[in-house]
Amino acid sequence: MAPTLATVASATLLGVDGHPVTVEVHASGGIPAFTIVGQPDAACREARDRVRAAIQSSGLKWETCRYTVNLAPTGMRKAGAGLDLAIAVGILAATDQVSAGDIGRVGFVGELGLDGSVRKVPGVLSLVDALQTPSVVVPRACAVEAQLVARHEVRAVGGLAELVGCLRGEQPWPDLPAADEAPVLEPDGLDFDQVHGQPFARGALEVAAAGGHHVLMVGPPGAGKTMLAQRLPGVLPDLNGPDALDATRIHSAAGVRLPAGGLVRRPPFRAPHHSASMAALIGGGSARLQPGEISLAHAGVLFLDELAEFPTFVLDSLRQPLEEGVVRVARADAKVSLPARFLLVGAMNPCPCGMRSSPDSCRCTDHRLARYCRRVSGPLLDRFDLRIDVQRADPLDLLQSAAAESSAEIGARVSVARSVAASRGVRCNAELSPAALDRWAPLTREAAAVLEGALRGGKLSARGLHRVRRVARTVADLRGSDGAITESDASCALVLRSEPSFLVARMAS
Amino acid sequence: MGSAEALPSAAFTLALASLPDVGPARLLALADVHGPRRAWDDVLAGRAHTGPVGSLMTPDPGGLARRWARAASAIDVAALWTRHLAAGVGVADRSDDSYPAVLAEDPHGPALLIWQGDLQALNGPRVAVVGTRDCTNAGREFASALGRDLSEAGVCVVSGLALGIDGAAHAGALSTGRARPIAVVGSGLDVIYPRRHADLWDRVAADGVVLSEHPLGTEPVGWHFLARNRIIAMLADVVVVVESHERGGSLQTATQAAQRGRVVLAVPGSVQSAASRGTNALLADAGVCCGVEDVLAVVGMVAPQVVERDRRPRPQGTDAVVLAGLEAEPCSTETLMIRTGLPLAEVAMALDHLETAGWIVRRGAWAERVGSSSEQSSL
Numbered sequence: 039m040a041p042t043l044a045t046v047a048s049a050t051l052l053g054v055d056g057h058p059v060t061v062e063v064h065a066s067g068g069i070p071a072f073t074i075v076g077q078p079d080a081a082c083r084e085a086r087d088r089v090r091a092a093i094q095s096s097g098l099k100w101e102t103c104r105y106t107v108n109l110a111p112t113g114m115r116k117a118g119a120g121l122d123l124a125i126a127v128g129i130l131a132a133t134d135q136v137s138a139g140d141i142g143r144v145g146f147v148g149e150l151g152l153d154g155s156v157r158k159v160p161g162v163l164s165l166v167d168a169l170q171t172p173s174v175v176v177p178r179a180c181a182v183e184a185q186l187v188a189r190h191e192v193r194a195v196g197g198l199a200e201l202v203g204c205l206r207g208e209q210p211w212p213d214l215p216a217a218d219e220a221p222v223l224e225p226d227g228l229d230f231d232q233v234h235g236q237p238f239a240r241g242a243l244e245v246a247a248a249g250g251h252h253v254l255m256v257g258p259p260g261a262g263k264t265m266l267a268q269r270l271p272g273v274l275p276d277l278n279g280p281d282a283l284d285a286t287r288i289h290s291a292a293g294v295r296l297p298a299g300g301l302v303r304r305p306p307f308r309a310p311h312h313s314a315s316m317a318a319l320i321g322g323g324s325a326r327l328q329p330g331e332i333s334l335a336h337a338g339v340l341f342l343d344e345l346a347e348f349p350t351f352v353l354d355s356l357r358q359p360l361e362e363g364v365v366r367v368a369r370a371d372a373k374v375s376l377p378a379r380f381l382l383v384g385a386m387n388p389c390p391c392g393m394r395s396s397p398d399s400c401r402c403t404d405h406r407l408a409r410y411c412r413r414v415s416g417p418l419l420d421r422f423d424l425r426i427d428v429q430r431a432d433p434l435d436l437l438q439s440a441a442a443e444s445s446a447e448i449g450a451r452v453s454v455a456r457s458v459a460a461s462r463g464v465r466c467n468a469e470l471s472p473a474a475l476d477r478w479a480p481l482t483r484e485a486a487a488v489l490e491g492a493l494r495g496g497k498l499s500a501r502g503l504h505r506v507r508r509v510a511r512t513v514a515d516l517r518g519s520d521g522a523i524t525e526s527d528a529s530c531a532l533v534l535r536s537e538p539s540f541l542v543a544r545m546a547s
Numbered sequence: 548m549g550s551a552e553a554l555p556s557a558a559f560t561l562a563l564a565s566l567p568d569v570g571p572a573r574l575l576a577l578a579d580v581h582g583p584r585r586a587w588d589d590v591l592a593g594r595a596h597t598g599p600v601g602s603l604m605t606p607d608p609g610g611l612a613r614r615w616a617r618a619a620s621a622i623d624v625a626a627l628w629t630r631h632l633a634a635g636v637g638v639a640d641r642s643d644d645s646y647p648a649v650l651a652e653d654p655h656g657p658a659l660l661i662w663q664g665d666l667q668a669l670n671g672p673r674v675a676v677v678g679t680r681d682c683t684n685a686g687r688e689f690a691s692a693l694g695r696d697l698s699e700a701g702v703c704v705v706s707g708l709a710l711g712i713d714g715a716a717h718a719g720a721l722s723t724g725r726a727r728p729i730a731v732v733g734s735g736l737d738v739i740y741p742r743r744h745a746d747l748w749d750r751v752a753a754d755g756v757v758l759s760e761h762p763l764g765t766e767p768v769g770w771h772f773l774a775r776n777r778i779i780a781m782l783a784d785v786v787v788v789v790e791s792h793e794r795g796g797s798l799q800t801a802t803q804a805a806q807r808g809r810v811v812l813a814v815p816g817s818v819q820s821a822a823s824r825g826t827n828a829l830l831a832d833a834g835v836c837c838g839v840e841d842v843l844a845v846v847g848m849v850a851p852q853v854v855e856r857d858r859r860p861r862p863q864g865t866d867a868v869v870l871a872g873l874e875a876e877p878c879s880t881e882t883l884m885i886r887t888g889l890p891l892a893e894v895a896m897a898l899d900h901l902e903t904a905g906w907i908v909r910r911g912a913w914a915e916r917v918g919s920s921s922e923q924s925s926l
Contacts, residue, residue: 238881241891400681401792404741427912429881488899513892529895533880536912 039103041066044131044138047145048124049168050109050116051161053327053367053374054291056168060110061121063128068104074125076109079117079326088119088150089126096154096199101133115371117326120159123148123175126198127205140205144193145169147184148177154198161291163283166190175201181215182300183290186283228269231444235431239266242426242534244448247273248455249512250466252360252382252421254345256538257428258392263385266428267309267341270383272445274305274338275453281337284377288329288336306338308380312347320355322367327374332359335380345384346413353418356382360421384422386414388538411541423468423505424534455515467512472504479511484525492532506531558628559583560640560659563590565622565762566615571774574658576600578640590619627762634763636736637662653781653807657760663736664756668703668727672846675705675783675804677776677797678712678790683822684908684915685875686790687715689814692918693787694719696839698726700848703755705729705783707775708748710741712789712797717751727755731778733771735759740767772796780804785845787812787836791825798825801833810845812836820876859905862897865889869897870906870916877913 046061072086094100107125109116124146130136147165149157158179159165166174166184173191176184181194193211195201203209233240239255243266246253255263277285285302296302310319310331317323321330332340342348359365363379389402390410400407419425459466462478470478481489489506492498498506509531510523517527560583564574577586580599589595593616596608604611631638639646639660647669650656674697676690694704694716704720706713708730720728728751732740736759739745751757760778761771776796780786780803788811791797801811811833816823836842843849862870865887872878872886883894898914901907907914 235885236881237884238879238891427879427881429879432885491899491903517892525899526892526896529899530892533891533895533898533912536909538911541911 039067042132044128046124046128047171049165056164058168061124061128062108063132064106065132070102072105074107076112077115082116085122091152092150092154119149122150136205145171145174160293163290229445231441239428248452250468251423253424254384254422255428261428261430267383271305271307271339273449285337292329308335309341312344321376329376332378333376336377340380341383343385345386458515480522482522485523485528488528556583557640559587562624564659578658590615661759664752668755673703675779675786676716680711682711682790690715690789691719698723730757733775734767735761735763735765737763776800777803785810789814790822793824795825866897866900873916877915
């Protein structure tokens with residue numbers, strides 16, 4: 039037979055970003071073969087078997103000839119099965135089963151089953167975003183997500199036979215599943231009104247939510263640290279457009295189930311276990327450079343329970359993303375930068391025996407205590423704007439029937455504080471630069487005296503000073519004051535950033 | 548062997564004490580019956596278990612005797628002795644004239660005594676002030692004040708140089724320079740433990756005496772401190788336990804003292820304070836110590852008159868409410884908020900005011916009341 043060539047537009051995923059890929063299929067006579075070139079990974083190379091089976095079981099013809107599939111650009115590694123559909127369409131076009139004109143202005147994304155069904159793939163949002171064709175064909179399960187880009191004519195198909203019928207014009211394109219405009223957010227059942235007592239911890243978390251301040255909770259087992267942390271996303275405002283799109287891209291790329299409506303509108307909450315590997319937490323992996331937990335928590339809350347149990351090198355790897363809001367993962371053949379701007383909530387016991395809830399009740403030996411202190415490095419501790427002791431609630435408070443303040447009431451105050459911060463040109467007060475602090479958070483004379491006392495007493499470092507001023511700004515914002523930082527704001531911020539109890543040494547005389 | 552004949556018997560006691568697995572009881576049994584010189588020969592010959600110490604060498608007397616013989620063959624008695632003399636410490640065993648009479652009377656007195664400083668410091672009335680390492684600020688202040696007042700009255704303060712109460716008592720005693728402090732430690736005199744008290748250790752050795760029953764180079768091991776407590780109990784005329792947890796080592800000092808017929812006093816504390824649980828329980832058997840007068844009454848002395856005046860400004864408004872909510876034991880901000888019903892901002896501000904005025908001290912997230920400003924200055 040005479041050699042024929044077909045090209046099909048598709049895209050592949052690296053990190054959370056889509057990259058356009060041109061699938062070139064060359065069919066010619068000679069010894070029958072099917073090779074894929076252009077740096078396919080194992081899953082991608084296995085497309086050979088899936089594509090042949092899918093074409094055969096869809097009632098289409100598998101011509102016996104020599105196929106060479108090239109994935110351009112060849113310099114980039116292609117991972118996963120998302121190119122299956124484009125390869126199949128390319129083969130059908132090269133063997134004249136669909137016309138090249140019908141597919142010239144269409145991009146294809148999807149994985150094929152052996153029965154010819156089109157299956158969903160991770161990262162459809164980013165893949166569709168990378169395609170420059172006026173229309174795209176995606177698996178039916180990804181239709182809602184694909185429409186979020188809103189730049190393409192989206193076609194959703196369930197199988198290869200159906201797709202060929204539509205491309206040939208033998209049947210109309212199937213209707214798209216309707217995207218809910220304002221989907222009802224499923225309540226997760228977590229509300230602050232279930233937390234009785236603990237006025238200090240509740241207040242601290244409100245400040246954390248309003249100012250985007252990282253918070254470290256230290257308390258004995260059963261004090262309710264996890265309970266408090268789980269309720270923190272509930273008081274954060276809904277994600278704005280760009281944040282929601284970023285979060286959706288990340289969740290989609292990691293294959294996490296997206297909420298109804300496709301868009302991640304609520305701040306995510308991620309709580310990896312302390313056995314999590316570096317790659318699982320930061321992102322990476324060998325082939326696809328998947329986003330890690332810190333990226334999945336982008337625009338939301340990353341909760342690290344039992345902070346001291348995490349390996350020290352894993353914790354210290356958080357320092358750079360905490361500063362920059364992105365994490366750059368590099369491997370020999372690929373580099374990606376993943377968004378990772380999250381609110382870090384750490385929780386840990388005050389000491390190995392867990393009883394150091396007051397300085398005289400711990401029975402740990404000096405040696406064990408010293409080892410425990412070393413588990414969380416100073417630079418990481420420094421990055422927590424808020425460091426609070428969480429105590430077991432007063433039993434009387436637990437039995438009290440009066441409902442505590444609900445998440446909705448707290449959330450309303452948080453939203454107001456966040457909008458005040460937005461008027462200063464930052465997402466939240468935690469991002470205020472030292473220069474911006476001088477402009478937006480001037481100190482009254484009394485407040486300056488309080489901070490000066492703390493500096494002189496060695497309770498505060500120069501860097502800690504900026505953090506305390508940011509927290510004081512948030513405290514003032516929550517109070518509804520836009521003016522200078524007062525004495526009570528400064529005192530409050532200092533109390534909220536006390537030295538963690540496990541570092542309070544036994545008294546030497 | 549010619550030079551060995553010239554060595555004092557304390558040199559052989561020292562060598563015996565340097566053997567592995569030799570505690571106070573075995574050392575005493577080894578040295579007491581035929582004298583350390585002959586005991587050393589027995590050990591070298593591997594027949595230590597045939598002597599009176601054999602009953603203490605369970606479960607395997609023969610094996611232990613062989614181990615001792617092996618270890619003893621590596622010890623040069625003369626060199627060990629010279630090394631101790633060169634280090635400037637005093638060494639005595641029970642046969643020496645310099646060995647203190649108060650320890651010689653006791654059947655469980657240490658077979659070997661090594662000291663740094665002046666052994667004459669043991670002359671005169673002695674009161675032990677002991678307690679927990681995990682003390683409250685109030686306990687520390689009390690110990691410091693008691694140490695100071697006892698020293699002011701000419702009473703030697705005996706303690707263990709540990710963190711917390713022990714160290715505070717010594718620091719208080721050193722502040723006057725009137726009476727000489729006595730410390731008993733659980734390690735070799737060149738192994739300073741706890742490291743944080745290195746300075747205090749040197750000052751006690753300079754003003755008074757630091758005692759140990761371990762050769763130089765001995766590391767502090769848990770049981771050393773229990774054995775050390777028995778020496779404190781022997782030395783003291785009165786033992787005052789300032790703060791102790793439910794199962795604290797200082798309660799053991801009290802028991803040892805009571806067995807020897809010494810007077811034991813305990814300082815009452817809040818029923819809610821974990822650091823006073825042991826002392827409060829001890830009050831059922833011990834006397835009450837609420838100040839230096841109670842101790843001096845036991846030793847038959849009268850306290851010197853001290854005039855104190857509180858110069859701190861009286862707190863006003865919310866500051867007074869917050870101070871009223873605070874007790875001597877440490878208290879968290881959250882507890883204060885619940886006790887006073889005040890919002891965080893007001894509690895935080897009041898705590899700052901009170902701290903500046905000297906009414907409270909803060910450790911990490913906790914605040915606690917302090918006594919009068921004069922006590923604070925001595926810390």
